Amino acid sequence: MTHLRGPFGFVNKILTIFIYVYLGITIAASSTDPLAQQQLDKVLQLPGQNFNVSFAHYAGYITVNEDSGRALFYWFIEATKDPDSKPLVLWLNGGPGCSSIAYGEAEEIGPFHIKPDGKTLYLNSYSWNKVANLIFLDSPVGVGFSYSKNSSDVLNNGDKRTAEDSLAFLLKWFERFPQFKGRDFYIAGESYAGHYVPQLSQAIVRYNTALKEKAIKLKGYMVGNALTDDHHDHLGIFQFLWTTGLISDQTYRQLNLLCTFQPFLNVSEACYNILVVASTEIGNIDQYSIFTPPCPANVSQSNRLKKRMNHMVGHIDMKYDPCTEEHAVVYFNLPSVQKALHVDPAHAPSPWSTCSELVNTNWKDSPRTMLDVYHELIHSGLRIWMFSGDTDAVLPVTATRMSIDALKLATLRPWRAWYDDGQVGGWTQDYAGLTYVTVRGAGHEVPLHKPKRALALIKAFLSGNSTKLASA
Numbered sequence: 001m002t003h004l005r006g007p008f009g010f011v012n013k014i015l016t017i018f019i020y021v022y023l024g025i026t027i028a029a030s031s032t033d034p035l036a037q038q039q040l041d042k043v044l045q046l047p048g049q050n051f052n053v054s055f056a057h058y059a060g061y062i063t064v065n066e067d068s069g070r071a072l073f074y075w076f077i078e079a080t081k082d083p084d085s086k087p088l089v090l091w092l093n094g095g096p097g098c099s100s101i102a103y104g105e106a107e108e109i110g111p112f113h114i115k116p117d118g119k120t121l122y123l124n125s126y127s128w129n130k131v132a133n134l135i136f137l138d139s140p141v142g143v144g145f146s147y148s149k150n151s152s153d154v155l156n157n158g159d160k161r162t163a164e165d166s167l168a169f170l171l172k173w174f175e176r177f178p179q180f181k182g183r184d185f186y187i188a189g190e191s192y193a194g195h196y197v198p199q200l201s202q203a204i205v206r207y208n209t210a211l212k213e214k215a216i217k218l219k220g221y222m223v224g225n226a227l228t229d230d231h232h233d234h235l236g237i238f239q240f241l242w243t244t245g246l247i248s249d250q251t252y253r254q255l256n257l258l259c260t261f262q263p264f265l266n267v268s269e270a271c272y273n274i275l276v277v278a279s280t281e282i283g284n285i286d287q288y289s290i291f292t293p294p295c296p297a298n299v300s301q302s303n304r305l306k307k308r309m310n311h312m313v314g315h316i317d318m319k320y321d322p323c324t325e326e327h328a329v330v331y332f333n334l335p336s337v338q339k340a341l342h343v344d345p346a347h348a349p350s351p352w353s354t355c356s357e358l359v360n361t362n363w364k365d366s367p368r369t370m371l372d373v374y375h376e377l378i379h380s381g382l383r384i385w386m387f388s389g390d391t392d393a394v395l396p397v398t399a400t401r402m403s404i405d406a407l408k409l410a411t412l413r414p415w416r417a418w419y420d421d422g423q424v425g426g427w428t429q430d431y432a433g434l435t436y437v438t439v440r441g442a443g444h445e446v447p448l449h450k451p452k453r454a455l456a457l458i459k460a461f462l463s464g465n466s467t468k469l470a471s472a
């Protein structure tokens with residue numbers, strides 16, 4: 001396809017029709033000259049940025065549905081060195097309803113992290129853009145800076161449309177950034193992105209198959225503390241809560257009886273009631289990182305429970321700041337920050353929040369298992385890695401191990417410790433078609449708690465070789 005090129009600001013309307021063959025739906029996309037738009041999206045300097053960076057970065061919207069006016073907001077950050085030879089990684093946070101910019105960029109794997117004043121930035125020395133070009137996507141509409149002109153869209157999000165819109169986003173993003181077409185591409189994410197990541201991977205694989213060409217050169221994906229299979233995840237969560245001494249024997253039995261066959265996002269009243277009992281027994285700890293103190297800012301018990309039940313990605317700690325989420329709320333609500341990131345004032349959320357309750361509570365579809373998608377994608381030859389921070393009680397190490405066990409994969413290399421700076425960084429096992437890695441001492445947001453180990457993890461993943469995680 002040829003691009004109509006013009007000077008900046010000169011509007012060349014082109015209509016690009018992608019026939020989304022597999023699903024039989026049509027995505028109509030119109031935009032200004034993509035290359036001109038790329039230049040317009042370039043971010044020059046961020047408020048509170050008292051340092052220079054060696055890499056370019058871009059932020060803006062991609063319209064994924066013209067009829068409804070759904071536009072997804074992205075922040076694309078090039079690699080610190082040799083972006084032309086580094087792979088491309090899309091990062092997704094979960095919720096559903098949480099912003100990948102709030103969590104992924106600003107407190108996990110991105111370069112720009114926020115100081116406690118909520119105004120000043122510092123450079124994250126373990127940013128994953130040391131090894132890859134990073135796209136952070138606020139998905140779906142109603143999350144972060146992503147919006148729809150059709151207000152009922154925000155009340156009708158679900159897994160299916162999220163995958164379709166994310167695929168439409170990628171196809172159009174590669175039009176805007178043609179220099180990255182054909183680049184090795186990976187998807188990574190955590191928590192509820194345990195649904196988004198395999199579902200989007202499946203949509204890409206099927207799209208490529210229908211087109212008989214690799215429109216998007218997807219090589220693999222990696223998910224952390226990921227919702228994978230409602231039944232096995234529930235079993236693993238309750239086992240973890242009991243084993244770590246957070247709940248009583250009686251409650252453990254009741255949870256197993258009343259909750260293990262419930263859908264994760266929509267439990268029965270009986271299950272809900274015993275979850276309330278469990279939450280009361282657990283008390284006021286950070287369930288996303290059970291051995292570190294929570295942010296002292298008021299977090300009501302019922303809110304914590306809701307967050308736990310909906311697995312919104314959560315709070316932090318120790319030598320990290322348990323309140324980083326609060327700093328993001330200050331920073332991304334600053335008009336100067338929104339302006340620098342090219343947020344459209346006409347569609348800016350007021351206020352911007354890290355997670356959208358509205359999106360979360362109106363979620364429409366959420367399959368009970370991803371295991372069938374795993375089987376399909378393992379068969380397709382994708383590189384698939386899963387990881388767990390082992391101090392998270394929300395989607396704990398036991399949950400993921402039970403879900404992996406349910407895949408019934410042969411073991412290629414047995415369970416073993418891996419090392420970082422002479423210390424055990426965690427444990428790992430290679431299966432036929434899947435590699436599993438735990439990160440010792442990390443909570444739900446692994447790169448927040450253990451940034452150095454997380455960087456070792458992404459390096460090993462991108463190399464495709466788990467022995468890159470050093471042995472003793």
Ligand SMILES: *[C@@H]1O[C@H](CO)[C@@H](O)[C@H](O)[C@H]1NC(C)=O
Pocket residue numbers: 050051052
């Ligand atoms: C950033 O670069 C500009 C232009 O090269 C220079 O004037 C400025 O001093 C640099 N700032 C820092 C903090 O290094």
Ligand SMILES: *[C@@H]1O[C@H](CO)[C@@H](O)[C@H](O)[C@H]1NC(C)=O
Pocket residue numbers: 067068150151152153154156
């Ligand atoms: C607005 O959104 C709703 C729900 O997502 C959808 O059913 C409807 O078709 C949309 N309207 C238009 C004009 O696209």
Ligand SMILES: *[C@@H]1O[C@H](CO)[C@@H](O)[C@H](O)[C@H]1NC(C)=O
Pocket residue numbers: 266267268363364
């Ligand atoms: C939630 O579960 C109830 C019954 O337990 C059902 O009536 C309702 O439709 C479900 N909602 C969703 C969004 O699946």
Ligand SMILES: *[C@@H]1O[C@H](CO)[C@@H](O)[C@H](O)[C@H]1NC(C)=O
Pocket residue numbers: 297298
């Ligand atoms: C904490 O809760 C109290 C009582 O509900 C409220 O007045 C106060 O503003 C809250 N503080 C913060 C930081 O939210």
Ligand SMILES: *[C@@H]1O[C@H](CO)[C@@H](O)[C@H](O)[C@H]1NC(C)=O
Pocket residue numbers: 465466467468
């Ligand atoms: C993985 O890396 C190890 C050590 O770096 C090397 O010995 C091995 O051959 C590699 N395996 C593959 C499949 O590349």
